Amino acid sequence: MTTTALPNPSASGAGRPPLPVKMVIAGGFGVGKTTTVASISEIEPLTTEAAITEVAAGVDDLTHTPHKTTTTVAMDFGVITLDPTLKLYLFGTPGQDRFGFMWDDLVAGALGGLVIVDTRRLDDCFAAVDYFENKGLPFAVGINVFDGNLDHDLDEVRWALDIPDSVPLVMFDARERGSVRDALLVVLELALQRAEEE
Amino acid sequence: MSGSDDVSGRRAEAVVRALRPYVAPPEEDEPPAGVASPAAPAPASAPGPGPGSGPAAGPVGEPVRRSLSVRPFLVTAGRVSDTDRLPLETQVITTTAGLDALPALTFEQHDIVAACREPLSLAELAARLHLHLNVVRVLAGDLRSAGHLTVHAPQADAAHDLSVLRRVIDGLRAVPDSRGLTRDNNRPA
Structure with missing residues (x-):
């Protein structure tokens, strides 16, 4: 199957669609990926969530997030229409390792x-950091400080994560658009910088 | 019906027809549990009184069946999406021919054509219709072959296209925060 449009725009009901681009929101379980997408998406994020008691009780670690009752078992995503010709999709990665097979799908072309x-569980994000590094995808690490507590300073976190200085490390609040x-702009500026160097 | 010459599409339709009587309409807004690929169906989405049928699904042994209790490979007549899979954000739009054919289309095909009057991504389609993403890929391919849909894949090298990246950055900077401030007037320095 080719991936170009059928060469007959007059037969289309809606004409040329906007150019879709996407970014990927990754991280461990319960760090705020869905909240992040929801904060900025113009649509109610389309999420396939099932109550954790149904599908994952005893599997996911709720020690540090005892009030979280659902987790994302498939992808969740939002859309920002940047202008009539450009749509930015934000895809959250599945929260658990066993859905890792979906990652290639999410990351292709991002x-x-x-x-x-979450600085309480730094090791949760290693899978995502490793994956993006291996894929050569421009990425930043965002520390979600939604409860206002940052127990460590940024240098300590950077040291603990063992990420190079070329990876931006930012603090942000997932609830605040x-x-x-x-x-996201930090990530995009890094991507632009990389593309300019190519 | 302009799609009647599409042999594979018709075969898929026949299978779907035979199956649908076992499927309850997805009345509740409960998310589907069918997250497995066709090659590895999720145990939780299998029909039957499994743990995936939910705590409030009624008496044990009488699970509420949802549309996704149909295994994905049945909806697609056993076909899986081809090797060069369309990206998740691929835009799909109904053609006027598709709108004309709408009354003759059934089930998933009907739903897809009806939903795509406005451009939608494959991911949005899958989420809205509670269908597995790869099912949507296969069916969208059928509908495109029949001329009912146009499929617009994203620009393959967008991630390395300076003009695209700059447009995204400019567009995002103009997104106001919750106080209505854009990035540009948010920064005093």
Whole structure:
């Protein structure tokens, strides 16, 4: 199957669609990926969630997030229409390792990625960091400080994560649209810088 | 019916027809549990009184069946999406021919054509219709072959296209935060 449009726009009901681009929001279980997408998406994020008691009781670690009752078992995503010809999709990665087979799908063609970390469980984000590094995808690490507590300073976190200085490390609030926007902009500016160097 | 010459599409339709009587309409807004690929169906989405049928699904042994209790490979007549899979954000739009054919289309095909009057991504389609993504890929391919849909894949090298990246950055900077401030007037320095 080719991936170009059928050469007959007059037969189309809606004409040329907007150019879709996407970014990937990754991170461990319960770090705020869905919240991040919801904060900035113009649509109610389309999420396939099932109550954790149904599908994952005893599998997911709720020790640090005892109030979280659902987890994302498939993809969740939102859309931002940047202008009538350009749509930015934000895809959250599945929260559990066993859905890792979906990652290639999510990452193919993405402009960049944001890895969200919770400093109480830094190791949860290693899978995403490793994956983006291996794929060569421009990414930043965002520390979600939604409860206002950052127990460590950024240098300590950077050391603990063992990420090079070329990977931006930002603090942001997943519930605040402007904060999410700025974190995404850090990723995009890195992507632009990389593309300019090519 | 302009799609009647599409042999594979017709075969898929026949299978779907035979299956549908076992399927309850998805009345509740409960998310589907069918996250497995056709090659590895999720145990939780299998029909039967499994743990995936939900805590409030009624008496044990009488699970509420949802549309996704049909295995994905049945909806697609056993076909899987081809090797060069369309990206998730691929835009799909109904053609005027598709709208004309709408009354003759059934089930998933009807739903897809009806939903795509406005451009939708494959991911949005899958989520809205509670269908597995790869099912949507296969069916969208059928509908495109029949001329009912146009399929617009994203620009393959968008991630390395400076003009696209700049447009995304400019567009995102103009997104206001919750106080209505854009990135540009948010920064005093």
